[in-house]
Amino acid sequence: MSIKIYVPRDTTTLALGGEKVVSMILAQAESRGIDIELVRNGSRGLFWLEPMIEVQTGNGRVAYGPVEARDVAALFDAGLPEGKSTHRLALGDPEEIPYLKKQQRLTFARAGITDPVSIADYKLHDGFKGLENSLALSGQMIVDEVKASGLRGRGGAAFPTGIKWQTVHDCAADQKYIVCNADEGDSGTFADRLVMEADPLMLVEGMIIAGLAVGSTQGYIYLRSEYPVAHQIMKEAIANAYQAGYLGENIQGSGKKFDLEVRLGAAAYICGEETSLLESLEGKRGVVRFKPPLPAIKGLFGQPTVVNNVLSLAAVPFIMAHGSKAYADCGMGRSRGTLPFQLAGNIKQGGLVELAFGPTLRELLDDFAGGTETGLPMRAIQVGGPLGAYLPQSQWDTPLDYEAFAAIGAVLGHGGVVVFDESVDMTEQARFSMEFCVEESCGKCTPCRIGSTRGVEVIDKIRAGDKVEANLALLDDLCETMIDGSLCAMGSMTPIPVKSAFKYFPEDIALAHSRMSIQTEAK
Amino acid sequence: MNDLVQWDLQEVQEVITSLKHKPGALFPILHGIQNLAGYIPAESLPLIADALHQTRAEIHGVVTFYHLFRMTPPGRHSLEVCRAEACQARGSRALEAHVKAKLGIDYHQTTTDREFSLEDVYCLGNCACGPSIRIGDDIIGRVTPEKFDQLVDELTTVALEIRS
Numbered sequence: 001m002s003i004k005i006y007v008p009r010d011t012t013t014l015a016l017g018g019e020k021v022v023s024m025i026l027a028q029a030e031s032r033g034i035d036i037e038l039v040r041n042g043s044r045g046l047f048w049l050e051p052m053i054e055v056q057t058g059n060g061r062v063a064y065g066p067v068e069a070r071d072v073a074a075l076f077d078a079g080l081p082e083g084k085s086t087h088r089l090a091l092g093d094p095e096e097i098p099y100l101k102k103q104q105r106l107t108f109a110r111a112g113i114t115d116p117v118s119i120a121d122y123k124l125h126d127g128f129k130g131l132e133n134s135l136a137l138s139g140q141m142i143v144d145e146v147k148a149s150g151l152r153g154r155g156g157a158a159f160p161t162g163i164k165w166q167t168v169h170d171c172a173a174d175q176k177y178i179v180c181n182a183d184e185g186d187s188g189t190f191a192d193r194l195v196m197e198a199d200p201l202m203l204v205e206g207m208i209i210a211g212l213a214v215g216s217t218q219g220y221i222y223l224r225s226e227y228p229v230a231h232q233i234m235k236e237a238i239a240n241a242y243q244a245g246y247l248g249e250n251i252q253g254s255g256k257k258f259d260l261e262v263r264l265g266a267a268a269y270i271c272g273e274e275t276s277l278l279e280s281l282e283g284k285r286g287v288v289r290f291k292p293p294l295p296a297i298k299g300l301f302g303q304p305t306v307v308n309n310v311l312s313l314a315a316v317p318f319i320m321a322h323g324s325k326a327y328a329d330c331g332m333g334r335s336r337g338t339l340p341f342q343l344a345g346n347i348k349q350g351g352l353v354e355l356a357f358g359p360t361l362r363e364l365l366d367d368f369a370g371g372t373e374t375g376l377p378m379r380a381i382q383v384g385g386p387l388g389a390y391l392p393q394s395q396w397d398t399p400l401d402y403e404a405f406a407a408i409g410a411v412l413g414h415g416g417v418v419v420f421d422e423s424v425d426m427t428e429q430a431r432f433s434m435e436f437c438v439e440e441s442c443g444k445c446t447p448c449r450i451g452s453t454r455g456v457e458v459i460d461k462i463r464a465g466d467k468v469e470a471n472l473a474l475l476d477d478l479c480e481t482m483i484d485g486s487l488c489a490m491g492s493m494t495p496i497p498v499k500s501a502f503k504y505f506p507e508d509i510a511l512a513h514s515r516m517s518i519q520t521e522a523k
Numbered sequence: 524m525n526d527l528v529q530w531d532l533q534e535v536q537e538v539i540t541s542l543k544h545k546p547g548a549l550f551p552i553l554h555g556i557q558n559l560a561g562y563i564p565a566e567s568l569p570l571i572a573d574a575l576h577q578t579r580a581e582i583h584g585v586v587t588f589y590h591l592f593r594m595t596p597p598g599r600h601s602l603e604v605c606r607a608e609a610c611q612a613r614g615s616r617a618l619e620a621h622v623k624a625k626l627g628i629d630y631h632q633t634t635t636d637r638e639f640s641l642e643d644v645y646c647l648g649n650c651a652c653g654p655s656i657r658i659g660d661d662i663i664g665r666v667t668p669e670k671f672d673q674l675v676d677e678l679t680t681v682a683l684e685i686r687s
C-alpha cells in the first residue's frame with residue numbers, strides 16, 4: 001500500500017518553498033522506489049512550522065517542520081516514510097503540538113487534516129451535517145438557532161449575525177443575495193484566507209445555510225485580488241460542490257436551489273466596508289453608501305442582502321451541526337463562541353490561534369508567540385488591523401472580549417495581533433496610519449480625504465521637532481474632526497492608532513526628532 | 524523595446540462578449556482584459572462602454588478608482604512589495620528601500636529594460652512570515668535583501684535563456 005504524505009498548498013507554505021519541497025519528496029520517493037500518495041492538504045495554521053509535512057502511519061500522523069527542500073533527503077534517510085521521529089525536524093503527532101493542543105478549534109477543526117477541495121474528505125470529517133439539519137428546518141428556525149448561538153459578525157463591527165439574517169428573512173423580494181465579505185484587508189490577518197485555503201467547503205456550506213435561512217438563491221464571495229491561492233482553491237471547491245449536487249438546482253434532492261460565484265476585488269481596502277463592497281460588486285467605484293437604507297433591506301442591485309464576513313459564515317455549519325448551545329457555551333460576556341486570533345509581525349511563532357473569548361492579550365502572547373523573532377523585547381501591539389489601537393505593556397492584561405477592548409478605546413476587530421519590538425518608532429507608525437488613510441479613502445468625506453493628508457503633514461512637523469506642542473494640539477483637533485465628520489470607520493477610526501501611538505509612546509517624539517536630525521546632517 | 528504582452532482588440536472584444544451578460548459584469552470584464560493584456564488598454568474602454576451601455580467616462584472612473592487596474596503595459600514581471608504593518612514589524616521598510624535601489628525605480632514604475640514593474644501592496648495574508656512580496660501569482664515570504672537579489676538574478680537569468 002502506498003504511503004500518504006501531506007504537504008499543504010496554502011499561501012504561507014508556498015511562500016516558504018512548499019513546491020520545491022514537493023518536488024524533492026517526489027524525486028526521493030521515486031529514486032528509492034517508495035510508493036507514495038501525495039495529498040495537498042490545508043495548513044493547520046502553525047505558520048512558523050511551515051512547510052510542515054505529515055506522514056500517515058498506523059498510529060496516526062507524524063509531522064516534520066519547518067522543512068526545506070534541502071532537508072528532504074536526510075528526512076527520508078531518517079525514516080520519514082515509516083513516520084520515525086529521529087530527525088531534528090520531527091514534531092511527532094501534530095495534534096499534540098502544544099500550540100495546537102491548547103486551542104479550541106470549532107471553526108478550524110478540519111484545517112490541515114483534509115484535502116480542502118475533496119467532498120469525500122469533508123463529509124468524512126462532519127462536513128455538510130449542518131446543511132443536512134438545516135434542510136429539515138424552516139428559514140425562521142435556522143435564523144433562531146443562529147440568534148441563540150450569540151454569533152456576532154467577525155468582520156469588525158461585531159453585529160449579531162442572527163438579527164441581520166432576521167431582517168433579510170423578513171423582507172419580501174423576488175431576489176435576495178448572500179454576499180461573503182472576503183476582502184480581508186487588515187494587515188496581520190489571515191483567518192479568512194485560511195478558511196478558504198484549508199476548508200473552503202465549510203464556507204460554501206455556511207453560505208448555502210444562510211441562503212436557506214433568509215430565502216436567497218444566489219451567493220457571491222467578494223475575494224480580494226491579493227489572494228491568488230485562495231481564489232484557485234475556492235474555485236475548485238465550488239466546482240466540486242456543484243458536481244456533487246450541493247450547489248445549483250435541487251440541493252441534495254431537497255428542491256432548494258443555491259448558486260455561488262467568486263468575484264475578485266481590485267486592491268482597495270475600502271471595499272471591505274460593506275456598502276463600498278456592494279458598489280464594487282455592481283461594477284462601480286467603491287464609494288461608501290449612506291446608511292440607511294441598510295444593505296439587509298436594500299443591498300446588492302437594490303435587493304435585500306446578507307453581507308457577512310468569511311468567519312461569520314464559516315461558524316454557521318458548526319452551529320447547525322452541533323446546536324447553538326455548543327457554540328454559545330464558549331466565550332465570555334456578550335462575546336460568545338471562539339475567535340481565531342492571528343499572531344503576526346515580529347514574533348517567533350506566528351500563526352492562527354482559535355480560542356474562546358476571555359483570556360488576556362498577555363496570556364495569548366505568553367502561551368503562543370514564543371517571543372519576538374528579533375529577540376528584542378516586545379513594545380507595542382496593534383490589535384484589530386490598521387484601524388486598531390497600538391497597545392503598550394500596561395494594557396496587555398485586557399481580556400480578549402469586544403466590550404473589554406472597547407472600554408480601553410481599542411478594538412478586537414477581525415482578531416489580528418501585530419507585535420512590534422522595541423526598535424519601533426511609534427511616530428513613524430502614526431504617520432503610516434494617516435498615510436494609509438490618504439491612500440485608501442474613498443474620497444466621499446472631506447475630513448477623511450483631506451484631513452488625513454493634513455495629518456501626515458502635521459505628524460511630519462512633530463517628528464521634525466517643529467512646534468511640537470502646538471502641532472500635537474492641532475493633530476488632536478484634526479482627529480476629532482475626522483471622528484465626527486466621517487461617514488465610515490476608515491475616517492472615523494484612523495485616529496485610533498494615531499492617538500494611541502502618541503498617548504502611550506510620547507517618548508518617541510524626541511527620539512524621532514533626534515533620529516531625523518542625524519539623517520539630515522548625514523545628507 | 525517592444526511590448527512583451529501580445530493582445531489584439533479582437534481578443535479583448537471576445538472577453539467582453541463572453542462576460543457582458545453577467546450581473547455586475549464590469550469587474551469580471553476588467554479582470555479578464557487585464558489577465559489577457561497585462562493592463563487595460565485605452566482602446567478597450569469604448570468597447571466596454573458599448574457593451575454595458577455606459578459612458579466611457581464611467582468606465583474610466585472605475586478603472587482609475589482601483590489600485591489593481593493599470594492603463595499602461597507592465598514589465599515582464601509584476602513585483603509587489605507589502606508595505607503593511609505586520610511586514611513593517613519584520614523589516615519591510617529596509618526591504619522596500621533595498622528593492623527600489625536595486626531596481627532603480629519607485630512604486631508605479633517599470634525598469635527601463637522592462638523586466639520589472641514595481642507596485643506597493645497592503646498585505647498579502649502572509650503576515651506571520653513576512654516581509655512578503657508577490658511576483659506574478661507567487662507570494663514569497665521571509666524576504667531579506669539578499670534573498671531578493673537572488674530572486675532577481677534567477678528571474679532575469681531565466682528570461683535571458685528564453686530569449687537566446
Ligand SMILES: Cc1cc2nc3c(=O)[nH]c(=O)nc-3n(C[C@H](O)[C@H](O)[C@H](O)COP(=O)(O)O)c2cc1C
Pocket residue numbers: 152153154155156157158159161181182183184185186269270271272273274275307308309310312313488489490
Ligand atoms: C474601512 C473598512 C474596512 C472593512 N474591511 C472589512 C473586511 O476586509 N472584511 C470584513 O469582513 N469586514 C470588513 N469591514 C466591515 C464590514 O463593513 C461589515 O461590517 C462586515 O462585512 C459585516 O459582516 P459581519 O457582520 O459578518 O462582520 C470593514 C469596514 C470598514 C469601515
Ligand code: SF4
Pocket residue numbers: 270288440441442443444445446448449486487488489490491492
Ligand atoms: S470616511 Fe473616508 S472612506 Fe469612509 S466614506 Fe468617508 S471618505 Fe469614504
Ligand code: FES
Pocket residue numbers: 187188189605606607608609610611645646647648649650653654655
Ligand atoms: S502585512 Fe505583509 S503580508 Fe500581511
